[in-house]
Amino acid sequence: MPARTGKQYLEKLKKDRREIYLDGERIDDITEHPELKGAAEAVAHLYDLQYEYPDIMLTENEKGEKVATAFMFPKTKEDLWKIHKASKLWSEYSAGIMGRSPDYLNITFACYASRTDVWRKYGEEEKAKNLENYFKYIRDNDLCLTHCIVNPQVDRSVPEAMQGEGDLALHKVGETEDSIIVSGARMLGTLAPFADEMTIYPSRAGKGIRPEDTKYALMFAVPMDQPGMKLICRDSFSKKRDTFDYPLSSRFDEQDAIVIFDNAHIPKERVFIDGNTELYRAVTDEVNWGAYIVFQAMTRALTKLEFLFGIGHMIADMNGVNAFDHIKEKLGEIWQYKELTRSAIVSAIEGAKENGVNGVLVPDARPLTALRGCMPKWIPRSIELIQLIGGGGFLCTPSRKDMQGPLRPYIDKYYQARNKSALEKIKVNRLAWDFIGSDLAGRGELYERFYLVDSFRVTMDTYTNADKTAEIALVKRFLDQMVLEEEKELV
Ligand SMILES: Cc1cc2nc3c(=O)[nH]c(=O)nc-3n(C[C@H](O)[C@H](O)[C@H](O)COP(=O)(O)OP(=O)(O)OC[C@H]3O[C@@H](n4cnc5c(N)ncnc54)[C@H](O)[C@@H]3O)c2cc1C
Structure with missing residues (x-):
């Protein structure tokens, strides 16, 4: 089939x-x-x-x-x-x-x-x-x-x-x-x-x-x-x-x-x-499982970061808070996580090598492993940043029944944004809340922290498993240059 x-x-x-x-x-x-x-x-x-x-x-x-x-x-x-x-x-x-x-x-x-x-x-x-x-x-x-x-x-x-x-x-x-x-x-x-x-x-x-x-x-x-x-x-x-x-x-x-x-x-x-x-x-x-699965997982994480950046920008823009430098800095931080993720995926593909058995290509695990340790921190951090950008707006969110009820004229007047109608603004805030604050969102945050094992153990593994040859050679080159006359006397 x-x-x-x-x-x-x-x-x-x-x-x-x-x-x-x-x-x-x-x-x-x-x-x-x-x-x-x-x-x-x-x-x-x-x-x-x-x-x-x-x-x-x-x-x-x-x-x-x-x-x-x-x-x-x-x-x-x-x-x-x-x-x-x-x-x-x-x-x-x-x-x-x-x-x-x-x-x-x-x-x-x-x-x-x-x-x-x-x-x-x-x-x-x-x-x-x-x-x-x-x-x-x-x-x-x-x-x-x-x-x-x-x-x-x-x-x-x-x-x-x-x-x-x-x-x-x-x-x-x-x-x-x-x-x-x-x-x-x-x-x-x-x-x-x-x-x-x-x-x-x-x-x-x-x-x-x-x-x-x-x-x-x-x-x-x-x-x-x-x-x-x-x-x-x-x-x-x-x-x-x-x-x-x-x-x-x-x-x-x-x-x-x-x-x-x-x-x-x-x-x-x-x-x-x-x-x-x-x-x-x-x-x-x-079997290079880590390289393949983190390749899929970080592709999805990229989408989440894109969404967080998009919704953060939309909230900041509709509330006019993107006029403030520290809000721009917060949005810039999410953008940086997003771009680093995208770059690591490109790097993993472009650095892929054959598995040495049957010609199957394995994505370069290094940028992906680095992301695997960072993402359980970056997504929760981005969620925190969205909260700091949105303030209490996530809770100024009348329900569908409120929108259909007798107070609708008041809602239309008092829930409006500087460049959006009340309805549009409520939709953005409700979408954002379901992404960062609802019980599904709470589960999502826990998921990002744990589904690929927690960041602590993954980051520890990155150090343990890292190929350190090039870096040791680099340091050694400098140590060798430092063999001065006086030092010879010290040996
Ligand atoms: C929303 C969600 C969905 C999930 N989906 C799946 C799924 O589909 N399939 C699946 O198999 N699993 C799934 N998991 C489970 C996930 O694999 C585990 O959460 C993860 O491996 C961590 O194990 P744990 O939750 O038992 O936490 P624990 O291993 O109990 O860890 C709890 C804390 O103790 C610390 N800790 C535990 N052991 C050690 C140790 N030996 N050394 C140092 N520190 C330690 C950890 O660092 C952590 O801070 C999911 C988890 C979540 C939250």
């Missing part, structure tokens, strides 16, 4: 019988649920965009069928530009709010499938084939994936396997001829109600897997209606939301859910790591 349309996506979601709970209620039909419907339709719209912009959004598989660009193995810089443009288009639909648009995991699995040599290096021929087959399956059926790669927060001060006496984190509990049996929980499947498949794979936390932790070293994928798999959603932020009052929450709450496996039988052809702790620890580093 070629790339899906929104209608095809919704039809499959409607038939699905996953065991997913929201506020104590098992959801029967996600596409009809008042608190989930809006985001389901938003994901469907992303699929429709594939046919509105086929030159950007679609490529071909080996059989000549049209498949999503994000599944591509990039062989040229033009391919990387195309992947970037496709992610950019999708991210713009939600102003970057939907962090887990399907391209996020499409790119992840394209990355894995292009580096199954790593599986073979660690003696896993059969699992390598499973991964290659699974990749073709999701690509050719244009499936939407979620992932849970972090064990639940129980006691972070001990290795993963020791949390809650070893029984809480996801682990293998048994095996049959054709499946492995797993139990335990993982966090925090963003997009879980809307995805077709749940994927489990190693993350940075995998570094906490010791050689003896074989039963925790797992990588697999299952359909969302997998028997024995249960999901619990957080509160919905699209609850009773009017599109005028909450233009973003009403449509783009992509949800987050804890997944619990209770003696779930995972078919062996869908298992990619089963107990190989060496491979589990190596996967994230050796």
